[in-house]
Amino acid sequence: MTAGPGAGEDVLALARLTYLDDGPDRWARAEALLAEHPGLVAEDPFVAAAVGDAEAVRRHLRRDPGLATATRREDGWTALMCLAYARVRQRDPYATARLLLDAGADPDAGVQLGGRVPPFTVLTGCFGEGEQGPGRTPRHPQGDLLAGLLLERGADPHDGQALYDRMFARDDGHLRLLLAHGLGRGDAGAWRRRLGERQDSPQRMVALQVDWAREHGLTDRLALLAAHGFTDGTPADEPSPWRERQPLPPVFASATPLGVRRVVSEGADPDARAHGRTLLHHAAWIGDVELVSALLEVGADPQVRDDAHDATPLGWAEWAYADATAALLRPVTRAGTG
Template sequence: MALSLPNNPDLERFRRDARRLQRAVRAEQPEAFSLVAAHHPGGVPTSASAFTLADAQLVVARSYGLASWPKLREFLRRSEPMRRDPTALSAEVVEADPAAAVPALACLGYDENDDPARWARAAQLLEQHPGLAAHGLAVAAASGDAAAVRAHLAADPSSARREVGPFRWPPLLYVVYSRMPQADAVASAGLLLAAGADPDSGYLWQGLPPPFTALTGCFGEGEMGPGRQPRHPRWRELALVLLEHGADPNDRQTLYNRMFGRDDSHLRLLLDHGLGESSSEVWAGRTGVAGETVEEMMGRQLRWAHAHGFADRLSLLEQHGFALEPGDTASPSRRVPRIHRAATAAAVRGAVAAGADVDARHHGRTALHQAALMGDLEVIAALLDAGADRAAVDSEHGTTPLEWARWARQAAAAELLRDPPHYGGAHDVP
């Protein structure tokens, strides 16, 4: 079962949750009974007054995906040294020290601040302070300065594994998460790995599993879309170097980040190197929990692909021996089609033909908003052909798909969504 912990999980917060739950059960509150019924192996107690604090702690732990309260405490204890929050570094601190600013601005932090303008600022600072790479390994790694990396390693070979820079990352992570122009990222990564850098380097973003690993940084993308969180320009070469040095291909965060778009290049590479096979599961050993099993991980990929019309992805997974079990998911013909699940142009046309509302909302946004975020020109064109409302506003920000495309740095998508449209039909998509 995948873990569903809150950001920056804290034991004291969970203790308060357990005490609150115990009081609610003893007060016979229906919502508390429902939570207990869902997560306590004994179900709702016949006598509410008999519901103990230990019972409440068990329910709290299981509601977050851990088997027991001791397992929750053990995860928090073991994960604490691996917890990092790249979003917590203030702009004032960063700008006060160029040696910290360059790697901090250059690297994806996986929040709303990820933006090409930050990476350009990192490059500008490095140009203004050309000696920074020679004085700091984090700067050398983020800028892909192989000569500077080599010099640092010659002076101190153990620095390949030491945590450095503003995020307290090992140098390898600065190489693969950087999106500023780099001199030679592949050579820099190779030097670090040859000097003993861990190919499974990573961290727990705000204390949450699964880890953001070196492979995660190579493959990029995520909830902010590929315009703000792109894959590394040399992602394939970097990923191959990591995999050849033994990186675990069962990279759950990569699978999550990349499942929203139609491109399957990450899956092809990982499948060729053992994705879906029981392997070392290094991070399960480090944190004490695996979260979802390998079987659950692959099942989630299959169900997402099935639900969103990713026929090519389903075919690819089937070629490698992964397929949905009969009855694992309902047949699309037996349920009302949902346009927000149509993530390909063909799926859009099929859903509309089956009666789907092209402007239906999911989490307050329309399918056109989501396609704009992802920069999926074919899906945008199919939605517009089906009559999608380009003036629809989302419920959270009150913005149109065009504004989403502009925020997501999807220039080609913005061109399609302009009103009056700069668009002549599906076959004219640039």
């Protein structure tokens, strides 16, 4: 059965990360549309890529070998990008990505959302996360595997948007991959060559990561960067945009479970605020179970409300679809105070 006009466009609009209002409800609506219009995969190669249907993509490539490098006129996205940013259930994303790359797909493809720099690249979609939190903009389920394939096929490791999106939480899996493939080395990258000085240099990208890790007491990240020879942050005359003008409260500047326990035992306030919120709000939003547990253990108040949204840490967790931290906070938060 042939799908109605616009059905494929609706699926792609709902299935992919938008970085505006993402979440499981959108992806469920996309899957419902796919179930209602099963012929879309055969009709639309970008939908076929989004659902990771390797056989369907192979048939599309036989009919049109240029599909691998084609961009959608609606938004400039390639099929490989549709695959990396989709959060619907996929059949075999790795095999589909290999097919597209073998056919000439650009591993550095990307778009400038809203005209902004850095661009959102295929790697960005694989690594996920960002300002909405990992519950709303999660990593691709096979993100590390796909990112490794892209890097092996020549993707530029200097992905400023991916570095930004993944810096808020403590996991460093993305950095290990990027560092192993040359992050911070050389004098340019694919997008630096395209955008010139609008795109940060490789050295500055790594220095920004040092700054963030140092400001927030992310000792494992600092050790990882140092092991690759990166110990310097941004210079005083070209500072990081997120370097704090005033020192962060001790509990924020030691934002690991071990660090929190240490500074609170030395007298630090576990409910101190930075940017109008407590560390418990932040830990709840990013789904950091160990950090939430440590903060509750040292006496952080689960009833405290942030300045911008008047919400408790539980409210932050629930908005961000951070189910694991919400489950920890729900029993210790008074009903009706999320």
